[in-house]
Amino acid sequence: MHVGVDIGGTKLLCRAVSASGDVYRELRVDTGPGCGPGQLDAAIDEFVGSVPAVRTVGIACPGLLSPDGARVVVADVLPQLGGWRPRALDGPRPGCLVNDVRAALLAATVAHPQDDELAVVVVGTGVAAGFTSRGHVHRGADGWAGELGSIPARVTGSTTTTTLDAVASGAAVLRHLEMPPAEVAARAADGQVDVVRVIEAAGQALGEGLAALVNLVNPRRVVLAGGTLAYPGYLEAALSSARRHALPQHWAACEVGADEDPDTLVVRGAVQAGLSAGLPALPPH
CATH class of the missing domain: 3.30.420.40 (ATPase, nucleotide binding domain)
Incomplete structure (x- = not known):
């Protein structure tokens, strides 16, 4: 399975996709200006833990990211995310953080x-x-x-x-x-x-x-x-x-x-971004 995450100013959308490109599971959680790293890490970790055999994780976030893509520099719509690095990217599987529009x-x-x-x-x-x-x-x-x-x-x-x-x-x-x-x-x-x-x-x-x-x-x-x-x-x-x-x-x-x-273009791109560690791209679902 491959997981994509779309973090937005009003909602978090997580999606798990099979190797054939079929959607296995989704989760939507409300966000907002008060949403912080702890809330996002907990929701993403819970979703990834509910999906079997996760191979990659791609996380799309609004705002400006550091040049190496390691963390959020500033996100106007989610002001508490400055300096945040998603915990899910430090796991055993390939993963990446990408700007939501780039996704x-x-x-x-x-x-x-x-x-x-x-x-x-x-x-x-x-x-x-x-x-x-x-x-x-x-x-x-x-x-x-x-x-x-x-x-x-x-x-x-x-x-x-x-x-x-x-x-x-x-x-x-x-x-x-x-x-x-x-x-x-x-x-x-x-x-x-x-x-x-x-x-x-x-x-x-x-x-x-x-x-x-x-x-x-x-x-x-x-x-x-x-x-x-x-x-x-x-x-x-x-x-x-x-x-x-x-x-x-x-x-x-x-x-x-x-x-x-x-409404799902960003999360679809997040899935593809997670595959950037050398794995082949999925079909365009």
Whole structure:
């Protein structure tokens, strides 16, 4: 079995996958700003201990990692994780720690091997991106390239400049509406105007960020993922906005759309990352 772990700002998702790529077991645990290393280590250790014959462990985490991938440097959405090294990586089996968007990019490259100019954008508690050029991951000088959520953005109906994270992310939607994700989704599905308006405004802001990415990087494909895409109307607003703001030639050369299972792209990449110790890749499930 191979274990992948997706640590996010609101949830921890653990997945065990067989050598043939079939999902054996999953576990979801709530996280949040107060979630610390002890809670995560305990949940991951318990899950790994419940899976027979674990051969590899890949752990995907938001934020900036040390250049050697040994520990978390800083994670804005989980502020207690600074300096953390997952205990599961010190076990007898091969394992690795990887940035969550880098994990998503790995899963996307496995799913789309024909696209060597590929970008992923993950929209969860925050917004981040990763991309390849001629099949090589663009890492940046310190390995921290892709902080799309930190680019400047305008607050709707205002001249105030903030960041894309602050206006387009899942956290931005929840902060504006002051209600939990399930209630946001339910009210949006019922067509509640105030909720729909907030979701669509966030999606439009993401679209402007997508247009900037498309114009700068000129990818062949952009794969979108993350739990925020599940809000009714968000993805549609983002794609419409991106189409309006991107250069027509760049947009025409690029296929932009959500992954077939946006909420699991990161954990699928975490599984693949755990296999990086020389084991063959699994099928793209």
